[in-house]
Amino acid sequence: MIAKTPLPPYYAVIFSNLRTAVEEGYSEMATLMVELAEQQEGFLGIESVREDLGITVSYWQDLDSIRNWKMHVDHQVAQQKGRTDWYKAYKTRIAKVERDYGFEK
Amino acid sequence: MIAKTPLPPYYAVIFSNLRTAVEEGYSEMATLMVELAEQQEGFLGIESVREDLGITVSYWQDLDSIRNWKMHVDHQVAQQKGRTDWYKAYKTRIAKVERDYGFEK
Numbered sequence: 001m002i003a004k005t006p007l008p009p010y011y012a013v014i015f016s017n018l019r020t021a022v023e024e025g026y027s028e029m030a031t032l033m034v035e036l037a038e039q040q041e042g043f044l045g046i047e048s049v050r051e052d053l054g055i056t057v058s059y060w061q062d063l064d065s066i067r068n069w070k071m072h073v074d075h076q077v078a079q080q081k082g083r084t085d086w087y088k089a090y091k092t093r094i095a096k097v098e099r100d101y102g103f104e105k
Numbered sequence: 106m107i108a109k110t111p112l113p114p115y116y117a118v119i120f121s122n123l124r125t126a127v128e129e130g131y132s133e134m135a136t137l138m139v140e141l142a143e144q145q146e147g148f149l150g151i152e153s154v155r156e157d158l159g160i161t162v163s164y165w166q167d168l169d170s171i172r173n174w175k176m177h178v179d180h181q182v183a184q185q186k187g188r189t190d191w192y193k194a195y196k197t198r199i200a201k202v203e204r205d206y207g208f209e210k
Contacts, residue, residue: 001158002121002196012119012200014162016107016152020210047121049154053106055162057119083208091107091207095117095200102196103188105125 003045005059008097010044013066015056017090026086033078040069059097066094108150108164113202115149116165122195123158131191138183145174164202171199 019026037043037058042065048056060066069075082090124131142148142163147170153161165171174180187195 001123002194005196005198008198012117012198014117014119014202016162018106047158047160049156049158049160051154051156053152053154055152055154055160057121057160057162087208087210089107089207089209091110091205093110093113093117093202093205095202097119097198097200100196100198102194103192104194105192 001047002102003047003057003059005044005097005100008100010097011060011062011066012095012097013058013060014093014095015054015058015090016093017054017056018052018088019050019054020086020088022085024085025081029078029081029086033075036072036074037069040072041065042068063094106152107207108152108162110149110164110202110205113205115202116167116171117200117202118163118165118171119198119200120161120163120195121158121198122161123193124155125191125193127190129190130186134183134186134191138180141177141179142174145177146170147173168199 034046042061044059044061046058139151142151147166149164149166151163
């Protein structure tokens, strides 16, 4: 569940969001978008959690792979539906991971 | 709930974690650490969500403010208890936010 990413540098897209009450189509699309993202070149991993606030962090090899995913035609449809139906607010942050460290029992 | 961060560049610390079953002291410490982080110089905001996976993203002005917070004596105690008691695994990623954009209804 914690993404197994390679050594830095790589990129993170931090997508923080608040949902509307509209459920129709959302969970199917969310599942589909994760499956599709995983197939994209440069995809490194994804972590996603929701309470009221949702945070999805996807990890990517470089800015080009992020740009290609943003522009993917099916993802564009999902983004559009996100703005009209599913999200009350969101913020997307593109960040270069410079360092990481971890711990596992 | 979505952090109101300034214009990039700034830094994100993405803390992805899995908890043990140990509850004792955890939620009090988590609350305390957020309150303490908010008082640190260079702190810009925080977003935190948990299901099984927990993701806390804190935002900081620069690497120095992140380093100072990591070294804060009370935070050191919390980190130590985190490794012995509360966390099964975690990964911390230090990332420079280069670009952000958002949407609000």
